[in-house]
Amino acid sequence: MADRVIPTRTNLMVLIGLLALTLATTLIARVDLGAWHLPVALAIAAAKTLLITLYFMHLRWSPGLLGLMALGAVLWLAILLGGSMDDYATRVWLLPLGR
Amino acid sequence: MNGQGLGFPLFPPRASALADRVDALFFFLLALTGIVTLIVATLVIVFAVRYRQRPGRVIAPSQTAGSTLLELAWTIVPGLLFVVPFVWGARLYVDAAVPPPNALTITAIGKQWMWKFQHQGGQREIDSLHVPLGRPVRLLLTSEDVIHSLYIPAFRMKQDVLPGRYTTVWFQADRAGDFHLFCSEFCGTAHSRMGGQVTVMQPEAYERWLALGASESLASRGAKLFQQLGCNTCHRGDSLQRAPGLVGLYGRPVQLTDGRIVTADEDYLRESIVEPASKIVLGWQPIMPSFKGRVTDDELLQLVAYIRSLEPPAPEPFAPEGQPLFPAQRRQGG
Amino acid sequence: MIVATVALERPHEETYLSVGTTARSWLLTTDHKRIGILYMVSITLMFLVGGVAATFMRITLLSPGGGVVAMETYNKLFTIHGVIMVWFFLIPSIPSVLGNFVLPMMLGARDVAFPRLNLASWYIFVAGSLFLLWTVVTGGVDTGWTFYTPYSTQYATSHVVSTTLGVFIVGFSSILTGLNFIVTTHRMRAPGLTWFRLPLFVWSLYATSLILVLATPVLGITLILVTLERWLGIGIFDPALGGDPLLFQHLFWFYSHPAVYIMILPGMGVISELIPTFSRKRLFGYTFVAGASIAIAVLGFLVWGHHMFTAGMSTHAALVFSMLSYLVAIPSAIKVFNWTATLYRGAVSFETPMLYAIGFIGLFTTGGMTGLFLASLAVDVHVTDTYFVIAHFHYIMVGGMVTAYMGGLHYWWPKISGRMYPENLGRLAAMTIFLGFNLTFFPQYILGYLGMPRRYAGYPPEFHVLNVLSTAGASILAVGYALPLAYLLWSLRYGERASANPWGGTTLEWTTSSPPPEHNFAHTPIVTHGPYDYVRGPQGDQRG
């Protein structure tokens, strides 16, 4: 949270970037990407999140500790999602069939 | 070791091949952990007594800060030692997960505070399970209400039983006699009463017992139900017009509309009856109505037994690996 | 020789206790020391409620035949025992009582970073406790402290909602305490107090706070989903709607396994303070023990699946969780080896805190070792949900955490109350607890491998003798716990006056008077060297 003052121009650029990405993700959803649908939507959402955290939340000019906290949140969310999905995605392996 | 002299057991009975292998792993772990605990305990006591505070020894003379070598040693050595029980335990677990092909399937339904078993020949029993000696037995488990857990200590076997889903477990009893059967997942008021007896019988005695209680087999009851509910109006033996054929379906890979390939196990058959719209076979339309609420768990098991019994008449050439047996060559539309 | 910088004992010095004696001064305090004492009172009361439930359970298990009434009551007893002990005693005790009191002083700070938030945490804890006491009074809850669905959401007829809401509320008390400790440790260290000069109790509290902050919210949302499912009649874990009861277990154990590290890590921190102090020797391998705390906090999040090996999880996931569970055992082993190495060529004295510390090493090692049985898939299938698991986690929770809490309580009692406890009674209580504990829980290992399932009000006759032994042990344990309650209260008035540093400790809290002034230090200490340095004496001095 360094008290670095961010010029309005930068904030406006970030705003336009975010609105553009929103428009993009909405339009892309129309195109049938099949299996690629979710990854693209999540990538765009991640890009928007980066814009918001780095610029609007001043993470770019804050002490490294705060960035570490943000990274920690993402990592622990990944642990929760990964661990649970590892169970559901692999339930079909080693099916106990019988006659 | 069974503590006969004490008047009460200190070790559980062993009645299955798996039990011996699990006990071997248990004793290995007991030895491994026992030795390390003993070493730590003696060191603590020896150091505490030998280096106790006494006149002239108010502060420790040597204030050693530590030794990285020692730290690495007691990090890596336990790491390597732990690989043994992990691999050993994992091997036994995987062996216990996949039943041998010739296993005898018995269905078990956990219901608040009783176990209902049903043999292929239609014999039904509550809170007691008769099984033959020396033959692998595969239990197909489900629950009508909450989560229970079928636990037979003598076989070192335990498997949770979930509503809305099938779980399976198998064992091969190798000692005749009666053994405890418990429910080991808390399921309500009479959780501690929900158990019974597993009776392992000589094969001939088992056959005689089966004959005694024989009634209409699961598969034939399933066939009757198949007609009653009108399943045969769409799933017909002769035409694949409105619905995929069921002959020889059990255990085969099936391709779905969204491209996934799933194996037609009991869970797939059950879900296709209760929630048909969630998995549609490639080339067919989601026109099947849901039978949820119209079919009880017992009847579902009978239908699944019936579908499983539909063996293809002539020995079918097995489809090459990964190839779905039901390619979408059928005409679109119903 | 130790440069004893004992602050001269001015007779009527203003201490944090004498500053205010009205109820208002206690109930509206923002002094971390007073809030620690408020917590001590409330968790002791909750420990008594949980203990009474345990007593009735052991009485019921004296006889094999559990009648219907006994079964219903027994189910409610073990649930209340579980919920109250886990969330209202084990999790808050060391961080909120000893941590609140000692952490700011160990850092050389005047208070925690957010004192009002600290007081709010205590009020939230009290609010949660009232929900639980309301549940106990109006008929109890019988789902087990694990609230497994669909029993807890669709079939239980007892007071589930008031319990889940009570635990949801007390969850925020832990989150706020964790948040407070993280910010205090990062931002409020005394000059010269670098990370690797921090006492290990601070390291373990920091690691615990990381878990508190990362895991507790998931429990919160899971309990809210259970509450919604009971209120609105529709739900996410309902198999009829295509829901999966196993998903509840994933979310629950994602919190509840790190929660067991929330309970034990502060205990390890206390032991890392006691062993060096009472053997007058630097802790062996300081950096490795500190690193082990952080490793436990991180690895603790990867292993929750080992509670679900027989629950219907995929075989692949079971293999992954089993391997990771063996990894998480290693940092705990490192700590035990380092404590043992610290005793080597020390100058060991056997005051009460040291007896608890040595008892901790023995009991915690036994508990931890049996964890290796449970991590191995094949053995776990046989012993999970049996009394083997009960013995395992009681060895770690009661043999480990409660023993460490007792040790810490006696160690810092002079600093908290300005009085010394009676030494011989203290030693007697420690040995009684050690004896009673082993007699209560070791037979349960045997019962577990024999196959006696947990949460059973009645059992087959062949388990009778071992259960009677266990109940006998429980009565000795109860006496063991009653003793400190009595003589500690007695010592408040009649105890011998304590000096600023009765044990010759080197951490900063021993450089100020006992009991300390309201802002802990006359002026902020300047830290010159690391802790446990018995040649150079206390870390900081009053010259700063």
Place this chain on the structure above:
Amino acid sequence: MADIRVAYRHAPAPQFDDLVQQREAAALGMWVFLVTEVMLFGGLFTVYTVYRWLHHPAFVEGSRHMALVAGAVNTAVLIASSFTMAQAVQRAQRGLRRGLLGFLASTALLGVVFLGLKAYEYWSHYAEGLVPGALWTYAGQHSGPLQAFFFLYFAMTGLHAVHLTVGIGLVTGLIVLARRRRFTAAYHTPVEVIGLYWHLIDVIWVFLFPLFYLIG
């Protein structure tokens, strides 16, 4: 025009040595709180991910019932409110009280607009009988998992709306304090800290929008 009339020297709280330490502590405290918020929503995102894997067709069906336009507009509204909040923080840093008040008011207003649109969407689902539980009258395919989808929709966007309402309350509180000249260029920590909270609410909606409205 220096708008900064030194209202009153803001002394750091007793436990802090100076204002810099206090601000850094507040910022770290809020970021740790944001981590807990991410994990709180994380539990629901896990349930969403698992059920999307188990019942993909039902989720596609459910997504078709979403008002895509309302969702997209709402996303733009919330992004705009993030912009105005960032501007408010900038004005506070420069000590310009009038600008601070203006941007705070527009942030709160945009938040209310979002809630309004969301209420409209909830009402339209209610009209279609898509509210899970007793009010569920939809009789189409996947009736079971579809109820789960809508339960998740209402739970996650509802929890988000609750957080947004709290956010609006906090911003209103800031407006009151700002009018009383409580913030100066030297001391405006509450504005920065509540700004962080507001931006997180926006980040959560950034993920909720594609996951519910744009399932292919």
